[in-house]
Amino acid sequence: MENGNSQNISEPLLPDKQRPEWRLLVKGEKEYELSNFVLQLKVSQTATDIKKGKLSVEKAVDEIYELCEKYKHAVVKDMKVIFSSN
Amino acid sequence: MSTHLHTVEEVSKLIKEGRKLLLSGDESLLTQLPDGNWVGGTIPYFMTTGGGLFTQDRIYVNDISDIVTDFSIVSYYENDISQIVTDSFDNGFTFIILPALTKVWSKYALESPEWRNLYVNPIIGWVSGVKYEDFGKLQPKTYIGNKSSANKAAVLHARLPYNKVARAEIINVYEQGNGDNIFFEKRGFGNNECLINGEKRNLYDYLYENKIDETLPLVANYGGASLNVGSIWNKETKRADLFAPVFPETVYRVAKHRDIDYAAEFKEKLSGKDASNMVFSATCLFNYVNFGLEGKNIANVTGPVTFGEIAYHVVNQTFVYLVVE
Structure with missing residues (x-):
């Protein structure tokens, strides 16, 4: 996973919030094989709420990013899936 | 932390020592307990290291005293259950027991998926029940200390140290089949x-x-x-x-057919997860009956066997658990 940091870190860093994959993720436009349970649920919720006009893409990205920050150790595998796929 | 089956006397001692407890057991036992820092629900089925067990002589105890830095115990009716999200601590988890087939159970199950901040902190718990033969005759109950209720959710909000985080997870051996949508x-x-x-x-x-x-x-x-x-x-x-x-x-x-080896399937799914710091788990009475879990040890997991499980959402036929790491 790219993190822009050449040091050997113990704390995983999330990809930059400006990466387009975050938007694809929250809109549900691309289906990823995620394994973290709460991330799966949150992605499902944001995609539904964006479709219904209840949530903006930007706010959805903020919420998903915050969730991933909290669970940064638990979502390492999912981050690789999302940000390494074409 | 204790996760064993205990007598009323043993649990009473823990309560009097001020331990913070999540309890499950038959109503005849829970009703004997003193007031204190505990929440509970009625159910007489459990998973133990000796296998699935029906007992009306023991109470299952999750003692979370050593992992939380603060807590609050609250009961909710259907008209204020949505507050459990805003009432939770900034970094922690919410443990909830809902009495089966009640307005608060129905309200939570129907509306929680639409709560904006549902996924900010883990919500883990179960749906209280009774001995299966008494279903429809006896009412499932919840407990806030020694005060029982047949129509309120019993909730314990827990705060964790800043360097810990809680994670709610599920293991579901069922998958969508290939039939009609x-x-x-x-x-x-x-x-x-x-x-x-x-x-x-x-x-x-x-x-x-x-x-x-x-x-x-x-x-x-x-x-x-x-x-x-x-x-x-x-x-x-x-x-x-x-x-x-x-x-x-x-x-x-x-779901696809259940012609599976539940224990093997469960162990395989569990092995793919980091569940080393599990502090609570519950599984479903449907699975207990349908897969013949009485007397069978399943991956050494223990906990109540319930009328429904809660991992943010109310779910069925699912193993739910909470990790603190």
């Missing part, structure tokens, strides 16, 4: 009206006519997470009574 136009528990291949059908009639295994749940896919809706068929009224709600714009399919 089933849609429901209205959310609810009592929905038997559904759309299948564009045609309005009665759910019970569809399941019955297609000789669907009655024990199989409907399964929905939430971003890759499989969530079950279990049912009990009422052949007199020709209804499939649902134990979790269904929602519109969601594709349900009958």
Whole structure:
């Protein structure tokens, strides 16, 4: 996973919030094989709420990013899936 | 932290010592306990390291005293249950017990998926019940200390140290089958009206006519997470009574067959997860009965065997657990 940091870190860093994959993720436009349970649920919720006009893409990205920050150790595998796929 | 089955005397001692406890057991036992820092629910079925067990002589104890830095114990009715999200601590988890087939159970199950901040902190718990033969005769109860209720949710909000985080997870051995897509136009528990291949059908009639295994749940896919809706068929009224709600714009399919080795399937799924710091778990009475779990040790997991499980959502036929790491 790219993190822009050449040091050997113990704390995983999330990809930059400006990466387009975050938007694809929250809109549900691309289906990823995620394994973290709460991330799966949150992605499902944001995609539904964006479709219904209840949530903006930007706010959805903020919420998903915050969730991933909290669970940064638990979502390492999912981050690789999302940000390494074409 | 203790996760054992205990006598009333042993649990009373823990309560008097000020321990913070999550309890499950038969009503005849819970009702004998003194007041204190505990929440509880009625159920006489458990998973133990000796295997699945029915007992009305022991209380199952999760002692969370050593992992939380602060806590609050609150009961909620259906008109304020949505506050459990805002009442939670900034970094922590919420433990909830809902009494089965009540307004607060129904309200939480139906509305929680739409709460904006539902996923900020883990919500883990279970649905209280009774001995299966007493279903319909006795009321499931919850407890806030030694005050019981047949219609309130019992909740313990826990705060964790800044360097810890809680994570709610599930293990579901069921997957969506390859059959028809089933849609429901209205959310609810009592929905038997559904759309299948564009045609309005009665759910019970569809399941019955297609000789669907009655024990199989409907399964929905939430971003890759499989969530079950279990049912009990009422052949007199020709209804499939649902134990979790269904929602519109969601594709349900009958689960694949359950001709599986539950223990092997469970262990395989558990091995793919980091569950080394499990502090609570619960599983479903449907699985206990359908897979013959009485006397069977399943991966050394222990906890109450319940009338429904809660991992943010109310789910059925699922193993739910909380990790603190």
